Amino acid sequence: MARAVVSYSVAHTVVPTYFCFNRCTYCTFRQDGALALIGADAVAAELRAARAQDVCEILVLSGEVHPRSAQRESWFKTVLNVCDQALKHGMLPHTNVGPLSWAEMDQLAHVNASMGLMLESTSPALQLKGGPHFRAPSKDVALRKQQLEQAGKLRVPFTTGLLLNIGEHRERDTRDSLQYIAQVHREYSHIQEIILQPFQPGQSSRAETSSADQRSPMTPRMSEIDAEYLFETVRLARALLPESVAIQVPANLMDLGQIVQCVELGASDLGGLGIVRDEVNPLYAFPSMSSLSNALAVRGFQLGMRLPVHKSFYSWCRSARVSELVREWHERIQQSATLLHVP
Numbered sequence: 428m429a430r431a432v433v434s435y436s437v438a439h440t441v442v443p444t445y446f447c448f449n450r451c452t453y454c455t456f457r458q459d460g461a462l463a464l465i466g467a468d469a470v471a472a473e474l475r476a477a478r479a480q481d482v483c484e485i486l487v488l489s490g491e492v493h494p495r496s497a498q499r500e501s502w503f504k505t506v507l508n509v510c511d512q513a514l515k516h517g518m519l520p521h522t523n524v525g526p527l528s529w530a531e532m533d534q535l536a537h538v539n540a541s542m543g544l545m546l547e548s549t550s551p552a553l554q555l556k557g558g559p560h561f562r563a564p565s566k567d568v569a570l571r572k573q574q575l576e577q578a579g580k581l582r583v584p585f586t587t588g589l590l591l592n593i594g595e596h597r598e599r600d601t602r603d604s605l606q607y608i609a610q611v612h613r614e615y616s617h618i619q620e621i622i623l624q625p626f627q628p629g630q631s632s633r634a635e636t637s638s639a640d641q642r643s644p645m646t647p648r649m650s651e652i653d654a655e656y657l658f659e660t661v662r663l664a665r666a667l668l669p670e671s672v673a674i675q676v677p678a679n680l681m682d683l684g685q686i687v688q689c690v691e692l693g694a695s696d697l698g699g700l701g702i703v704r705d706e707v708n709p710l711y712a713f714p715s716m717s718s719l720s721n722a723l724a725v726r727g728f729q730l731g732m733r734l735p736v737h738k739s740f741y742s743w744c745r746s747a748r749v750s751e752l753v754r755e756w757h758e759r760i761q762q763s764a765t766l767l768h769v770p
């Protein structure tokens with residue numbers, strides 16, 4: 428009998444800027460100071476190195492520039508250029524850079540295989556004084572919902588998700604957030620996966636981890652109580668969302684046993700595994716592919732590489748360039764003896 432497949436993507440992250448006008452209290456990503464954008468040479472060097480390592484997905488992850496800032500245009504051009512260059516280097520972009528205008532999202536949809544934005548939580552309390560989103564205007568719940576709906580109207584294969592442990596009510600808010608995603612998907616059928624991302628208290632800020640590359644990566648850890656909350660959320664998500672929507676859990680934030688348990692409860696995707704560095708949680712090490720594969724095999728699962736756009740959305744590609752690359756990567760994975768098939 429064929430074993431159930433747990434998918435992953437071979438991805439590398441390119442960051443147009445670490446500047447961000449929001450001030451989420453839990454942020455480990457943003458850097459203080461003026462807007463500094465990645466240069467064209469640095470983009471080209473990163474993409475060449477990624478292509479040489481057989482990377483398929485370029486995750487374009489950026490801090491945000493205020494929509495009315497005079498610098499918005501140059502920031503957006505940089506984001507667009509990273510996507511364009513990734514395609515030229517033979518890789519498929521997936522952009523997640525915060526809320527976008529209709530025109531911006533539409534333009535990016537032509538150079539992306541899929542796009543994403545975390546809903547995080549529908550809890551309005553997170554935006555109140557003392558809450559983690561009090562100084563983060565783009566985390567406005569109505570705005571995040573509008574973005575998910577806009578992506579649906581534009582027919583963009585979309586990834587969203589919940590950030591857990593940031594002060595939400597663990598039953599009421601989590602259920603409400605998942606129900607909202609299920610509802611918007613019922614309307615537009617565009618959600619390809621949801622990420623259930625547990626925030627790990629005690630993570631260091633980027634400033635504190637600037638030399639993280641020289642340090643030993645930390646062992647993934649999650650308290651029993653947080654793990655139980657994650658398991659319950661996976662269970663609930665699987666019950667509320669159709670099977671066609673994959674549930675992703677991050678493989679570097681928990682131990683192998685916890686990963687396997689999430690999979691048994693309905694998670695079917697582990698996100699980017701070939702990445703050089705997790706830009707949001709830079710200190711947490713990913714398990715090796717062999718240890719992951721062995722742990723899953725014991726319970727009857729096997730790893731399978733996927734593209735940044737899930738198979739049921741291949742026909743949604745907005746440009747011939749993206750379509751052609753999707754076809755090439757799909758065939759390549761199917762034919763490769765070393766890469767597992769696309770589930």
Ligand code: SF4
Pocket residue numbers: 447448449450451453454455456457489490491563
């Ligand atoms: S929006 Fe993202 S990058 Fe900006 S402060 Fe919040 S968590 Fe950090």
